Amino acid sequence: MDDKLTRKDRERQARSDLFLNIARDVIEKDGYHELSMNRIAEVAEYSKGTIYLHYASREMVLMALCQRGFQAWQDLAKSVLESDLDALDKLFGLSIAHHIYAQLYPVEYDALFLVQASSIREKISDDAHAELTTSIGSLVQAFNDVIKEAIEAGTITLPSDMTAAQLADGLWRLLVRPYAGGQATSVSGAAVQDTGHPGDPALILRTILTGLGGADIAEGAAFAERLTRVRDRLFSDQMAAVRAKSQA
Amino acid sequence: MDDKLTRKDRERQARSDLFLNIARDVIEKDGYHELSMNRIAEVAEYSKGTIYLHYASREMVLMALCQRGFQAWQDLAKSVLESDLDALDKLFGLSIAHHIYAQLYPVEYDALFLVQASSIREKISDDAHAELTTSIGSLVQAFNDVIKEAIEAGTITLPSDMTAAQLADGLWRLLVRPYAGGQATSVSGAAVQDTGHPGDPALILRTILTGLGGADIAEGAAFAERLTRVRDRLFSDQMAAVRAKSQA
DNA sequence: TCAATAATTGACAGAAAGTCAGTAATTCGC
DNA sequence: GCGAATTACTGACTTTCTGTCAATTATTGA
Secondary structure: OHHHOOHHHHHHHHHHHHHHHHHHHHHHHHOHHHOOHHHHHHHHOOOHHHHHHHOOOHHHHHHHHHHHHHHHHHHHHHHHHOOOOOHHHHHHHHHHHHHHHHHHOHHHHHHHHHHHOHHHHOOOOHHHHHHHHHHHHHHHHHHHHHHHHHHHOOOOOOOOOOOHHHHHHHHHHHHOOOOOOOOOOOOOOOOOOOOOOOOHHHHHHHHHHHHHHOHHHHOHHHHHHHHHHHHHHHHHHHHHHHHHHHHO | OHHHOOHHHHHHHHHHHHHHHHHHHHHHHHOHHHOOHHHHHHHHOOOHHHHHHHOOOHHHHHHHHHHHHHHHHHHHHHHHHOOOOOHHHHHHHHHHHHHHHHHHOHHHHHHHHHHHOHHHHOOOOHHHHHHHHHHHHHHHHHHHHHHHHHHHOOOOOOOOOOOHHHHHHHHHHHHOOOOOOOOOOOOOOOOOOOOOOOOHHHHHHHHHHHHHHOHHHHOHHHHHHHHHHHHHHHHHHHHHHHHHHHHO
């Protein structure tokens, strides 16, 4: 019964994906304001009505793009969680995973901020919004899990009235930000440069760790060494892809 | 010569302000997607053409709203910087100022995230965007100044390779976030509740301070006491306004 | 082979942005 | 106070998009 929904459904899925790819390409090439249902239809060589059979609105296209991207992000996070690294290494791993995702899927990453902006949020269903919240939540949860693991292992110690969830939320806030894709200006005026490695946010992470885990973890050389080691261990393939991408 | 540009210009300014107020009210009442140039014109009892004489596009209305709001925020920050409090108190003061601004100017605060979303950023001039960046920069700069002051006073100590600007940027990231105006869901899944006082972000601030300033600053009671003291000292009027607003 | 079902189309309605030629009001030199 | 010049205002118009739907074409399975 389950595989009764095969070819037709796979063709349908393939078309959904095609439209989403086109949307992504249009955005990457010409920006969001050039993304229209007409344009997708034109490039896909389908009519507009067909696009609407797959996505109820322009906003839902962005939403779907965002959601599809999350899958890749979650896969990265999963490979961190399922590794045999210790809790602290995993924390670094999640930070690196974020960075890789932002580099490898810039449009999808950017869409995350777009769909959360009020103007778009207002136009999508509560269900769709709830689904997004769930996706975000599952990534914050990954931080949460690793933090708990680190606490249990005694690697870090939280103030008595701070929960793992609160710390996870804080780390999320520090990491996740518009990457100003291709444009120079940082979101804050402090001219934080993206130097091509998990850079400045990691510095703050480090400061938090100074508070929670002691100087021996956060100290310069040890910190950098751990970052490199975890990255090479878990994500050498993806880092190669990042480098390849930045060539082109 | 300077005051030659008086009545006419003030009338013009008054109209610009009127349109902006209407825009804010429309957004507050019916959301962003109900904001149109027609709607502003209608409410203001001017024609659409006149609105366009003041704001070149819908996006520029939002931009202007955002910019006008910054003035109020900067005033709050200024009263912190110019107070005779010590550096650490000022750091708390800036955090409280942010909170008050978000409460008192929810539409303007929200607009900050809206105008930074790619879909809108793409439609405004580079000049307008640069101006916004400058405004944001001046607030981050306030953090920067206070952090430097705190370092000089020996209240906090930074890791050797962390600059004040980096810490300022980090604090900004922790504090400044969509307040999910009126809506329940936090941006992250970690269900951080806004409890009506400078709440959870302060916890992270506290953790950072544990790392940078020692446990005696960040310890529970001392932290809460400082927060209350600074708030009452600098912002008793504004806190009353916040309370009044939450009544209505 | 053909009827039923599914997929696709593109013309259409509606809404909003942004333009601009024309009109009204105001100012200022005299 | 008059008329010319400047400034402010208007709303119909064009364009461009979204989202709909009745009609058309393709596919399937009996």
